[in-house]
Amino acid sequence: MRAEITIKGIVQGVGFRPFIYRIAVKNKLVGFVRNRGDAGVEIVVEGNDNNIKQFLTDLEEKKPPLAQIYDLITNYSEEKKEFEKFTILKSSEGGELSGSVIPPDVSICNECLAELRDSNNRRYDYFFITCTDCGPRYSIIEELPYDRPNTTMQEFLMCNECKIEYTDPSNRRFHAQTVACSKCGPKIFLTNNGGELIKRGDPIREAGRLLEEGYIVAIKGNGGFHIAAATTRSDPVKRLRKTKHRSQKPFAIMARDLETIKTFAEVSEEEAKLLTSYIKPIVLLRKSDDYYLSDLISPGLHNIGVMLPYTGLHSMLFDQVQEPAFIMTSANPPNEPIIKENDRAIKELGSVVDFFLFHDRKIAQRCDDSVVRINNKIPSIIRRSRGYAPAPIHLKYSINHCTLGISAELNATTCVLLGNKAFISQHIGDIEKFETFEFLKSATNHLIKLTNSKVEVVACDLHPRFHTTKLAHELGNKLGCNVIPVQHHHAHIASLMGEHNISEIIGIACDGIGYGSDGNVWGGEVLFCNSNGFQRVGxxxxxxxxxxxxxxxxxxxxxxxxxxxxxxxxxxxxxxxxxxxxxxxxxxxxxxxxxxxxxxxxxxxxxxxxxxxxxxxxxxxxxxxxxxxxxxxxxxxxxxxxxxxxxxxxxxxxxxxxxxxxxxxxxxxxxxxxxxxxxxxxxxxxxxxxxxxxxxxxxxxxxxxxxxxxxxxxxxxxxxxxxxxxxxxxxxNVQVPPGDGGISFGQAIATSYEK
Ligand SMILES: [Zn+2]
Ligand SMILES: [Zn+2]
Ligand SMILES: [Zn+2]
Known part of the structure; x- marks a missing residue:
């Protein structure tokens, strides 16, 4: 028998093809597997009926942890006997189907972490250790299919040892596009605040020591720069607040490990699970009674945003210090996007920080850390970015027209709604400055390109003078499609309708500000919403x-x-x-x-x-x-x-x-x-x-x-x-932010009902 299988879902960049190879060989099947340009995977197997059946069972039951299958189509036919063995073929360029799924960045996995610490391992102490189960994805992808030449890893030529692993289907790093080692991969280096190289021991541990001593260090990560500082002493926090002109806004911190977090914050079972998940977002935790970190980190608040190290680099920072945690706040000029280029970091942050910890891999897409709060055991996403974006949210129904939602003005994201999937971009920010507006534009274009979508409708806010409204009209003209304004609070409630597949709802939408259909400022609304639109009922x-x-x-x-x-x-x-x-x-x-x-x-x-x-x-x-x-x-x-x-x-x-x-x-x-x-x-x-x-x-x-x-x-x-x-x-809301980060999704949902 012959089975031709097409799979859609998160199946590229997650070790899916080597997995298919292994189960095909195990079940004595011949044929091939390859990535498709639309981010799906195509498999052809030939062999005996029972083995094919077992192969399909294995496929469902034993797939890699990050792989998600949304659609699986199998066509059976007579054997053609054109194969001698099972092989992994090069990606097909054809991408006639749209709705690709790009994997989000994934935190370092336990196996890589163990290797990082194993002095006998080839990658002992290599700060960018990754495998098919972990590492950056979205932040390094320039184009699909997700193959090395289409990522910012293309500049790093694999050494022989890495190449052997990369080409061995039985290896954990088979076709891991981020595979690298200290010999061939990105390098790390420490500089002063003018960008002059400091040659002093191991740059990462040196940076950790400097932080502990009270210095402020800008650290380049996967999706952008962080500004880091100690948490147990107040002078660096004070200095940081002064130079960043942030008198009160809470800073997120990165703690050594979960046990350490429990010494200063209360951690429920759900919070622990989220903190240690492959997403590793910032989780807002209640400060415990014996909270001992600086009060200046989140002044006047009962909670503090905490995350765990999510790359080898981050965990190595803690190696030779006593500090339980470091401040890790996104490095961005006021109201501008997070900084991602080395030269720009020196220009913008040179006067704020004392040192830079740089690496030499380019960042294709900026991506801020995600922020989540658990309310009554249910996650409430404050910022849906690293680890989440741009993996789609699955609707329980399909929409007819590909719709783009462009957000309101604050906490903007952009959303492509296609079929039964909603792709929401990473966090963009408040669209007040030119830089953020440009970021919104480029992230929108990138998302359209990566999802291979043909946008038919653009949804925007009702406010006539928002920059986003202007952008929507610009895009509408360019793409030749309708632009439909959606009232702000209607979009909030529509986001609930989309997430929960509800056709009629009474929604309470409460926030700071939203432009009302009567031109007034709304923000404490009771709306009746259905597929015809909304009515303000209170x-x-x-x-x-x-x-x-x-x-x-x-x-x-x-x-x-x-x-x-x-x-x-x-x-x-x-x-x-x-x-x-x-x-x-x-x-x-x-x-x-x-x-x-x-x-x-x-x-x-x-x-x-x-x-x-x-x-x-x-x-x-x-x-x-x-x-x-x-x-x-x-x-x-x-x-x-x-x-x-x-x-x-x-x-x-x-x-x-x-x-x-x-x-x-x-x-x-x-x-x-x-x-x-x-x-x-x-x-x-x-x-x-x-x-x-x-x-x-x-x-x-x-x-x-x-x-x-x-x-x-x-x-x-x-x-x-x-x-x-x-x-x-x-x-x-569970999967999308109830705040304005969910507005783009809500706009797209509200518009999708229009006939
Ligand atoms: Zn790994
Ligand atoms: Zn190497
Ligand atoms: Zn709002």
Whole structure:
């Protein structure tokens, strides 16, 4: 019998062909296997019926850990007797099928780690040790098929020993495109901050020692540069904050190992699993009671972002030091993408760092670390990048037209939706600067190329002046296809519909800011969504944003706007003038604008949480996205819902002035933590009740929660509890970020329903 098999999925760059070779030889079959240009694999086997059957069973059951099969088509026919043995053929160039799947970067595997530490092994101490099961993928791929000449490894000619491994089908490094050793592979070197070479022992251990001594070192990794510093002493962190102009924003850290993490943070079973997975993302962990690292790493927050070493280089940094962890923050100029070129690193970071640890392999695609938080045992992806992107999310249904989602303005990603797969790019960032805009453009083009897609529809935000909206029209013209704007919060809820295959839902979308279909600033919305679009069925009370963006930066302005109608705001202002950067003069202007009605209004949930944070004296200035609300959550964790307020609604609007005035009136009676908790509780229960009421009215059985506020564990759980008590189903995002990193996916999903 002859079987011709085509497989689609993550089957290139994951040791799939040598695996096929081994099971074919084991089952006494002849024929061939080869990679296809569309990232699939083609297999032809001939032999006896039972052996072919066993071969197919082995294929399903014993495949390599990183391989994922999405489609497998087998055609049987008579033997043609054209083969004498089983061989691995060169890749076919033909890529008539689109929807390729490119593997994401994979953390160092245990076998490679053991070899790195084995003084008898050829790759002992080789910092870029990899095999078919591990190593960079997406960050080195320039083109498909995933073969060495199409990667940035092409500059490194394999030595004989590496070549033997590469060409031996029984070897773990057979066709591992990243195969290299200290003789033939990328080299590592240490320089001062001017880029002058320092010849002093082993560069990596030397860098580790310098970090421990308090120096700041920029380290080139797989997807870009990190800035590293010690974590147990405050002076380097302080210096880093000063030079990077980041007074409060938390830094991620990389810890030596899991046991070490447990000495300063609480780690649940789910968190441990994620930390040690092949993705090795940054996981937000709760600081333990005996947390002993510098308080300047994540000031004012109850949690800290921690990851484990994910390359040989990273684990070697810890070899000769006592430090339990190092700060490892993406090296990027403000609002620009992570730096990936050596010369640019010297130019941009020379004044920030003391040393550079460089290697000489180019980075094809930048890729920041991913960030995940586990809420109530379920992962909530904050940044879906290294280790995830661009592996697709599988829908339970197929869409007709290939759609591109281009994001809103913040935390942008780009998404190609093709058939039943959604390919979401790595994290791009906030599209405020030219550099980030260019990155969005190139990442979009790269994704279209790698997935071999013919885009038929481009989806963008409803905001007419976003750079992304302009880019969507540019692409629409170039590709000759329709551009369809999608309202921001509709996109958030559509991301839930796509992920969970839901056709009708009442969605609660809460975040900082999104352009509403009435031109106002939305952000605390209850939407009824189905394949026809959406209807706004509820929202938070509209509140003044005095001074527009200034009210976002200085939440005391929100307090004035929200409270003025309920209380004697001038009394509150008397003792809070100092929280307005320009003091009394500013307060005067604020009051004047308020009186004249000279302001825009918002239903943003983020702004209300920010206002509560300022009212309670927790945070008066937002120096990074989400700061006041995040710090509010960190305080609320220690409190209980003391006020137990019943939601005050006016039709389909939740009254937030009532909330703030209740908190204001009770400030002397309860601890700040309790009031913080009560505020979160009020908003969660209030929105849940609005949603439940609408769901019952419309006969809908599912309520979802998305948007940046969905990272707040307390609010998410409180909504879930209400919804489930009402006998309805509750869903949140699991595979895509509930924040704006999931907007591109949501836009594409929302558009795919259009006829
Ligand atoms: Zn490996
Ligand atoms: Zn070699
Ligand atoms: Zn949003």
């Amino acid at each position: 929202h938070l009370q509209e509140q003044p944003m005095i001074g527009g963006d200034l009210a976002t930066k200085y939440p005391a302005r929100m307090v004035v706007g929200i409270l003025h109608s309920a209380t004697d705001i001038e009394k509150w202002l008397l003792s809070n003038v100092k929280h307005f950067p320009h003091g009394e003069k500013e307060v005067e202007i604020v009051l004047k604008q308020l009186k004249q009605g000279n302001f825009i209004k918002t239903t943003s949930c983020g702004r209300v949480l920010d206002a509560v944070s300022a009212l309670l004296g927790i945070c008066y200035e937002r120096t990074y996205e989400g700061e006041p609300a995040m710090k509010l959550e960190s305080v609320a964790i220690k409190g209980k819902d003391a006020l137990q307020l019943s939601p005050e609604t006016n039709g389909n609007t939740l009254n937030t002035t009532y909330l703030l005035s209740q908190i204001y009136d009770n400030m002397s009676k309860y601890p700040v933590a309790d009031l913080a908790c009560s505020a979160q509780s009020y908003i969660a229960i209030g929105l849940a009740q609005l949603a439940i009421e609408e769901a019952k009215k419309l006969g809908i059985d599912t309520i979802g929660f998305s948007g940046g506020v969905a990272y707040n564990e307390f609010i998410t759980l409180a909504i879930k509890k209400e919804v489930e008590m009402a006998g309805l189903k509750f869903v949140t």
